[in-house]
Amino acid sequence: MRNNTIFKLSVVALCTAICAPVVEAASPFVSKVYEYRPAPGQFVNELPEYESGDTYQSMLEKAGEQLCGDKMPGMISLGGFGGYVVFGFDHKVANVKGEYDFKIYGNAFSAESAATGGSCEPGAVMVSVDTNGNGLPDDEWFELAGSEYHKATTKKNFDITYFKPDESKVKDPDPSNSAITDRTYIQWTSNYADEPSGYIMRNVFHTQPYFPRWLDDEQLSFSGTRIANNAELKNGTYFLSFMDWGYVDNRPNDEDPGFNIDWAVDANGNQVELSSIDFVKVYTAVNQYCGWIGETSTELCGAEDLHPEASVCKVEFAVQAFTARCAGGSLIVESANSCNAHIYSASGVMLCAVEIAEGVNCIDITHLPAGVYLLKNKTNVAKFLK
Ligand SMILES: [Ca+2]
Ligand SMILES: [Ca+2]
Ligand SMILES: [Ca+2]
Structure with missing residues (x-):
């Protein structure tokens, strides 16, 4: 149990380290x-x-x-x-x-x-x-x-x-x-x-x-x-x-x-x-x-x-067991089983670990800058645009 906790903390730390420096909030004004x-x-x-x-x-x-x-x-x-x-x-x-x-x-x-x-x-x-x-x-x-x-x-x-x-x-x-x-x-x-x-x-x-x-x-x-x-x-x-x-x-x-x-x-x-x-x-x-x-x-x-904050992201396709849609700053994933997955950049850099529970999951992706991402585990992948 203790090891598991340390593992989770280290994943969070890794994600923060990778994602935090590139966070850019959407401007509400004309660009x-x-x-x-x-x-x-x-x-x-x-x-x-x-x-x-x-x-x-x-x-x-x-x-x-x-x-x-x-x-x-x-x-x-x-x-x-x-x-x-x-x-x-x-x-x-x-x-x-x-x-x-x-x-x-x-x-x-x-x-x-x-x-x-x-x-x-x-x-x-x-x-x-x-x-x-x-x-x-x-x-x-x-x-x-x-x-x-x-x-x-x-x-x-x-x-x-x-x-x-x-x-x-x-x-x-x-x-x-x-x-x-x-x-x-x-x-x-x-x-x-x-x-x-x-x-x-x-x-x-x-x-x-x-x-x-x-x-x-x-x-x-x-x-x-x-x-x-x-x-x-x-x-x-x-x-x-x-x-x-x-x-x-x-x-x-x-x-x-x-x-x-x-x-x-x-x-x-x-x-x-x-x-x-x-x-x-x-x-x-x-x-x-x-x-x-x-x-x-x-x-x-x-x-x-x-x-x-409701900037739209859109799922391009989802295959196999994941179904996903976006709402506000969240990625909504529906899964038949619980599993672990990761969010990758379009160039394949692993950014975050996510734990997916059985049923509907709401994954916060407000920290990700605009771009193309993959939500992936061993058998499933969903590509999404933020
Ligand atoms: Ca006038
Ligand atoms: Ca056009
Ligand atoms: Ca409206």
Whole structure:
């Protein structure tokens, strides 16, 4: 008995010695920005700032500096309808049943006079799973259907194209509004007959070019779910009412509970079940112009996984007597018999001994860094990804 106790202690010590130095907890914050493609807008080329010589890649890095590594490290603007950003975390974000899964921070605030709105500039959210395993967001996207998604006033598959302006064109100021210095600055067209075309106007407060200066494109096209305008002119200022739920830059950050992966729908609006997601896309969801305060554009300040400890691991295959599945930071093993087994790294290094009892076992693997592992004894093996 004494020898057995010493043996167990030494195994624990070995495991700790091997595993502890390489433990890296998942960060709850954004780790990478994959795409930044704003539509034209009054904050474009300012948030983040364009500098002479910047390219798509350098602007992408600047967007990353504004969103990565902390709760609210900075701010980016997505410009008018359709402009978007794609980002991800250093782990899969788990869809925990019955809970909100992640938050996205914006800069919305309430009007002093009302709790029903203020500066809501709603951005729609889409999620994606790295199904082809290449680490890139080139897989199917699913929209998180917010409170407006199913409303009759919402226009699905709204396509918009913005045309690059001649920055030296003769300006067309609004004679009835001194804040508008060019009413016909950047033209857009859409595929909806009741809203066929219009302009991103130029205003007196923002004098830099509004079309992304780092792009050579003569036109920019975007597509998405266009929700109804929410602005109302009251006593000379614009009041932008809140959506009920499910949009970025909608309600003040401390009032917004976040996003639930259970809201995901496919391109036809059918609900889909996702156990976890790898990528998040946010795009401006209104096509709205508000006089002196300009076009409505979603801003982002950062994002957070609300339960990084539930980082998903997934069993790829299990053979013979083991059956295994993952839940949170645990490997769940069901076995017909009690036995001893070991966890190995993908390259065959033995990391930990585990004692498996008859029935269902919950093996703590929170100390293992992300990677591919094998759970193995003399006759059984299960490969799992954490
Ligand atoms: Ca959830
Ligand atoms: Ca992919
Ligand atoms: Ca905003």
